Amino acid sequence: MTSLSHCAKCGVLTTTSAPVDCTNAIPRTRYHSLLTTNEPPEGPDVAFIQAVISKTNGHLTRLDAEISRVREHLKQLQEERGALSRYRSENNALLSPLRRTPPEVLAEIFYCTLPSISEAKEWRRFDIERSPWVLTHVSSRWQVVTIPSPSLWSQIAIVASRISANPLSLIKTQIQRARTLKIEFSGSTRQHTPLATKVFELLSECSGR
Structure with a gap:
């Protein structure tokens, strides 16, 4: 390993791998x-200082090359470690107790994630990023458990003034997946939209449920 030290004769900073030549040193x-x-340096001083600068430049160039090589090696090591870390996580996931949880138990756990009707009414839109919709996008197994479980789809909170075109099809899907329904529908006395009427008509068709 290269180390830095000052020359005892001239005081120049030098290295063990490339010691300074003190022949023309001041x-x-x-x-x-x-x-x-x-x-200010004088004539002999200038020549010596220029020699020191030239030698230092050469050593800096070698150090920069070595640093670049070490950085590239470090980058490769970090990428390799990242790949191995992800691989370990994937294998740990194979042993997760959740993978062995019976579907009916999973469904009960999923049911506990559902928002209450009052909470859902506060949303500014029909949110597919919340339960139960989001559960169907986690994995194929969660989808298989979620879609056939009527209890996960039975609660629907609709605020007419916040309905957009896409939620109508989502509401239809949710009604199809539920057996019994718990519906909260809030209309508006200030505005009327054809889409809100369609949603109300859709819900009225399921009044028996």
Whole structure:
């Protein structure tokens, strides 16, 4: 390993791998004086200082090349570690107790994630990023458990003033997946939209449920 030290004769910072040549060096005290004061260098000083700069430039170039090589090696190691870490996580997931949980137990757990009707009414839109819709996008197994479970689809909260075109088809799907329905429908006395009427008509068709 290369280490830095000051030459005992001239005071130049040097390395064990490339020691300084003191043949044309100025005295150590003179060099130290130039480094620590504003005294201008003279003729012999200039030649020595230029030699020091040239030697230092060469060593810096070698260090930059070594640093670049080490950084590239570090990058490769980090990428390899990241790949191995993800692989370990994938294998740990294979042993997850959740993978062995019976479907009926999963369905009960999913039911506990459902928002209450009052909570759903506060949403600014019909949100497919919340339960139970989001559960169908986690994995194929969760989808198989979620879709056939009527209890997960039985609660529908609709605020007429917040309905957009897409939720109508989603509401139809949710009604199809539920057996009994718990519906909260809020109309508006200030505005009327044809889409809100369609939703109300759709719900009225399921009044027996």
